Amino acid sequence: MPAQLSSLLKNDVIARLERLRVQSRCHFTNRFTGSHLARKGGTSTDFADFRDYAPGDDMRFVDWNSFSRLHRPYIKLFHEEEITHFLVLIDGSRSMNFEGKFQRARELAAAFGLMALRHTERLSIQCLSTRAERLPPCRGRASMNKLFSFLERLEEADETIPLEAAIENALQHHAGRGVVILLSDFLSFGTLRRAFNALYSHGLEILALQILGPTEIDPDITSDFRLVDAELEETLDVSVSGDLLRFYQDHRAAYEEEMRALCQSRSGRFLATSTVDPLETVLFDTLRRQGWIA
Amino acid sequence: MNLSFFTPSAAWLFALVLPLVALYFLKLKRPRVTVPSLVLWRRVLDDQRVNSPFQRFKRNLLLLLQLLLLMLLILAAMQPFFRGADDRVTRMPILIDCSASMAAAAERGGESRLEVAKERVEDLIAGLLPDQQMAIISFSDHASQRSGFTGNKQLLRDALAEIEVDEVPSQIKHAFRMAQALGRGAAFEEVVLLSDGNVAERAELDLPFRVNFQKMEAPGPNIGITACSARRGREDGWEIFLEVGASKGGDYGGAIEMSRVDAPRGETMASELVATGPGQAARLLFRVPGYEARNLKFELIPNTRFDALEADNVAYLTLPALRPLQVHVGSSLASFRHALNAMEKVEVHPRDGVSGPGVYDLVISDAAADLNLGARLRLFLSVVPQGLQDLIRVDTPSANQAIDWRRDSPFLQHVDFSNVMFLEEPVSSEFDEGTLVNRGYQTLVHGARGPLLLEEIDEERVTLHALFHVDRSTFPYRVGFPVFAANLVQHARHLAGLAEARAHRTGILPGFVVRPEQSISVRGPDAREIKLVSGDDGRLPGVSALKVGLYHYEGTGVVRGANLLSLSETSLRQVDAVEFREARVTAEAQTMETDRPIWHWLAALGLLVLLAEWWVFQRRPGGWRAAGRGI
Numbered sequence: 001m002p003a004q005l006s007s008l009l010k011n012d013v014i015a016r017l018e019r020l021r022v023q024s025r026c027h028f029t030n031r032f033t034g035s036h037l038a039r040k041g042g043t044s045t046d047f048a049d050f051r052d053y054a055p056g057d058d059m060r061f062v063d064w065n066s067f068s069r070l071h072r073p074y075i076k077l078f079h080e081e082e083i084t085h086f087l088v089l090i091d092g093s094r095s096m097n098f099e100g101k102f103q104r105a106r107e108l109a110a111a112f113g114l115m116a117l118r119h120t121e122r123l124s125i126q127c128l129s130t131r132a133e134r135l136p137p138c139r140g141r142a143s144m145n146k147l148f149s150f151l152e153r154l155e156e157a158d159e160t161i162p163l164e165a166a167i168e169n170a171l172q173h174h175a176g177r178g179v180v181i182l183l184s185d186f187l188s189f190g191t192l193r194r195a196f197n198a199l200y201s202h203g204l205e206i207l208a209l210q211i212l213g214p215t216e217i218d219p220d221i222t223s224d225f226r227l228v229d230a231e232l233e234e235t236l237d238v239s240v241s242g243d244l245l246r247f248y249q250d251h252r253a254a255y256e257e258e259m260r261a262l263c264q265s266r267s268g269r270f271l272a273t274s275t276v277d278p279l280e281t282v283l284f285d286t287l288r289r290q291g292w293i294a
Numbered sequence: 295m296n297l298s299f300f301t302p303s304a305a306w307l308f309a310l311v312l313p314l315v316a317l318y319f320l321k322l323k324r325p326r327v328t329v330p331s332l333v334l335w336r337r338v339l340d341d342q343r344v345n346s347p348f349q350r351f352k353r354n355l356l357l358l359l360q361l362l363l364l365m366l367l368i369l370a371a372m373q374p375f376f377r378g379a380d381d382r383v384t385r386m387p388i389l390i391d392c393s394a395s396m397a398a399a400a401e402r403g404g405e406s407r408l409e410v411a412k413e414r415v416e417d418l419i420a421g422l423l424p425d426q427q428m429a430i431i432s433f434s435d436h437a438s439q440r441s442g443f444t445g446n447k448q449l450l451r452d453a454l455a456e457i458e459v460d461e462v463p464s465q466i467k468h469a470f471r472m473a474q475a476l477g478r479g480a481a482f483e484e485v486v487l488l489s490d491g492n493v494a495e496r497a498e499l500d501l502p503f504r505v506n507f508q509k510m511e512a513p514g515p516n517i518g519i520t521a522c523s524a525r526r527g528r529e530d531g532w533e534i535f536l537e538v539g540a541s542k543g544g545d546y547g548g549a550i551e552m553s554r555v556d557a558p559r560g561e562t563m564a565s566e567l568v569a570t571g572p573g574q575a576a577r578l579l580f581r582v583p584g585y586e587a588r589n590l591k592f593e594l595i596p597n598t599r600f601d602a603l604e605a606d607n608v609a610y611l612t613l614p615a616l617r618p619l620q621v622h623v624g625s626s627l628a629s630f631r632h633a634l635n636a637m638e639k640v641e642v643h644p645r646d647g648v649s650g651p652g653v654y655d656l657v658i659s660d661a662a663a664d665l666n667l668g669a670r671l672r673l674f675l676s677v678v679p680q681g682l683q684d685l686i687r688v689d690t691p692s693a694n695q696a697i698d699w700r701r702d703s704p705f706l707q708h709v710d711f712s713n714v715m716f717l718e719e720p721v722s723s724e725f726d727e728g729t730l731v732n733r734g735y736q737t738l739v740h741g742a743r744g745p746l747l748l749e750e751i752d753e754e755r756v757t758l759h760a761l762f763h764v765d766r767s768t769f770p771y772r773v774g775f776p777v778f779a780a781n782l783v784q785h786a787r788h789l790a791g792l793a794e795a796r797a798h799r800t801g802i803l804p805g806f807v808v809r810p811e812q813s814i815s816v817r818g819p820d821a822r823e824i825k826l827v828s829g830d831d832g833r834l835p836g837v838s839a840l841k842v843g844l845y846h847y848e849g850t851g852v853v854r855g856a857n858l859l860s861l862s863e864t865s866l867r868q869v870d871a872v873e874f875r876e877a878r879v880t881a882e883a884q885t886m887e888t889d890r891p892i893w894h895w896l897a898a899l900g901l902l903v904l905l906a907e908w909w910v911f912q913r914r915p916g917g918w919r920a921a922g923r924g925i
Contacts, residue, residue: 101330236336
């Protein structure tokens with residue numbers, strides 16, 4: 001039996017991930033040549049369009065076949081292939097310490113990172129906690145071990161800073177356009193509007209993946225309880241009845257919609273997952289169906 | 295029905311609501327559950343829907359359940375009850391009719407009326423409040439106090455369960471006499487009478503209390519044997535008469551089968567079809583030879599689909615073997631010997647100087663020594679009884695005549711003493727009828743100065759004392775003499791059971807003579823054994839026979855049948871009112887409304903609320919405990 005490359009991902013998952021890549025919609029690219037097609041014209045082999053010839057154009061790009069038929073010169077345009085920067089932000093707040101959410105975030109970060117490295121994108125990872133561990137930008141398959149060892153070293157947080165503040169802090173150490181993959185439960189009292197604006201203005205397409213535990217999705221409680229917030233240690237007295245749980249579901253769905261709207265208004269995407277779902281299902285079924293990876 | 299409280303003073307317990315509410319809000323040590331974030335929960339609790347009054351109500355469901363539980367318990371402690379009647383009674387004697395007709399049912403497989411009555415009493419017992427007491431008296435042809443006044447419901451239920459149908463006609467007066475006796479120890483105002491109405495319409499009683507007459511519903515149709523007797527036929531045999539009666543409300547018919555009681559089932563001696571109309575009776579005649587004693591069973595098989603009463607479908611009759619009447623007549627009494635010798639089936643002893651069998655059915659003698667001869671009927675002539683010798687002496691005047699005689703006496707029917715001359719005259723110094731009665735005698739024929747013919751009153755036998763000698767009178771020459779002799783023979787036959795036989799009715803089976811101080815057990819139809827010991831004279835006491843069937847006197851070979859034979863019970867007639875001396879008690883149109891305590895329902899409801907609270911609120915959350923966090 002071959003040794004596992006990582007404790008986060010099984011070998012067969014890694015093998016399948018190597019054939020997939022993250023589908024970016026915005027094509028935020030950098031000036032370095034890469035494997036992502038840039039919006040501007042370039043010198044790749046992928047045909048983009050025709051345009052009229054203008055004096056001074058490189059004669060090598062004149063389409064001579066069209067000239068012979070139409071007796072007018074046209075210039076062939078090609079896509080430019082540039083590099084995309086993948087920034088993976090892992091929520092390291094204490095709320096992620098429940099029901100394997102942090103572990104699932106690390107696994108997903110490994111999966112996204114692996115796909116990015118496999119396609120020679122730039123990858124950097126930051127853990128949004130007080131310790132602010134970060135994986136500096138790296139590229140290529142050679143960085144795969146660095147990726148795995150970084151994620152395996154990440155530990156659950158003891159302290160908490162607000163998610164929106166942590167995102168803004170992370171952007172201070174980031175440079176480059178691309179995709180930001182935000183792995184969090186997004187259970188924050190503050191508003192994420194400003195943080196998302198900052199991400200968008202940095203040229204990052206937001207892919208927000210909400211990770212929730214089963215009891216957050218479907219609380220199984222009755223009677224009177226005093227709920228204690230794991231992050232703020234605030235308390236809330238709740239007398240749970242059937243209707244209250246129904247209202248909880250309504251508000252959870254509304255919160256998801258709110259987050260989805262927040263992302264979509266910034267050309268981003270949002271998806272909620274449960275730690276109960278197997279990782280393979282999330283990666284190869286849910287995310288593929290949603291068009292996140294292909 | 296009005297709601298009342300037996301202990302309204304317990305209402306002060308409502309003050310416990312205040313500490314309960316205070317403790318609820320003070321205590322409420324909620325289990326702590328650590329959750330990842332309160333973001334969603336805050337949004338939920340800020341929701342207007344959650345803060346609607348109904349949701350607030352639901353949020354404090356625990357408090358409300360506890361308040362509800364407390365309310366229920368306090369209400370139960372106040373012992374609420376629905377008042378059945380406006381005037382409550384604290385002592386309630388219940389008279390339950392358990393006569394034969396109470397075994398009747400309204401339909402096949404239905405409840406008997408006694409069972410219905412017992413269910414009603416069960417309701418009354420269940421509705422007893424702590425300050426109420428009940429006494430139960432059952433009555434049939436006698437009354438039995440099943441329980442004295444008590445509030446112990448279990449005792450009352452046990453007493454009620456013991457009541458069974460006595461297959462005898464009802465005598466309502468006994469029940470009210472017992473109730474009167476009960477009232478001497480503990481006063482009460484009203485008596486509840488539960489009966490089917492198959493009782494006498496009049497009762498010669500003064501009632502010191504009200505009577506609540508609860509009449510059971512009418513039963514189904516019934517047909518039964520109401521009379522069974524036999525008489526000696528003209529030939530040497532028995533003629534058996536049966537009467538079959540029916541209740542109102544349908545057409546009736548059936549078959550009467552006669553068989554020996556010891557014959558295998560299905561082996562019948564004779565069978566007759568009988569048909570009778572509603573409320574009418576039909577009579578049947580069977581003939582059997584009389585050369586041997588027989589115990590006969592008559593069974594009525596109704597052809598109707600349903601017969602309300604079973605007990606009247608069978609009758610038992612014991613017939614002795616017919617034999618000549620054994621008569622001892624003193625040798626000097628030629629006139630009597632002459633008269634008796636002319637009669638059929640009469641053997642006169644001594645005959646031709648040969649003494650008789652020693653046991654006679656009739657003794658006629660003028661010798662004081664013959665007083666020791668045993669016979670059921672004895673006539674002594676010119677012998678003053680030992681007990682009257684200080685009162686009566688016999689003179690010998692020239693002539694004496696009878697002044698008056700009791701024409702209704704069975705011995706003197708069609709006997710005329712008007713022209714009879716007596717040469718002996720009994721003289722009583724203190725001729726007073728009361729004195730004679732006190733000494734156990736009654737005068738049948740009065741002379742001028744004393745009684746001429748006396749009847750000695752005795753349970754075992756009948757002894758006539760003629761204080762004159764027939765040979766010293768003109769009586770043998772009168773037409774009345776052979777009639778008198780025939781009356782004696784007929785009565786002797788009757789006493790010996792040779793003239794007629796009647797089926798015994800349920801109630802008390804009469805005793806008979808066995809050896810002195812003999813111990814005998816009697817086994818009845820319900821397999822119960824009754825121990826009897828005969829007295830010094832060998833007479834067995836009567837046996838209480840409350841069930842129709844055969845009673846075996848072990849060791850004697852005697853088998854007696856007890857029969858209902860009551861037209862009133864078979865007809866199942868119902869009276870709507872009973873007339874007492876100064877009051878008329880009418881059956882109530884509606885079932886008696888009783889007090890109905892509901893505290894136990896409230897207590898049970900409280901228990902349910904407690905269980906619901908425990909189930910809903912004490913159940914630990916499964917999901918978060920499984921998560922290994924919190925709580």
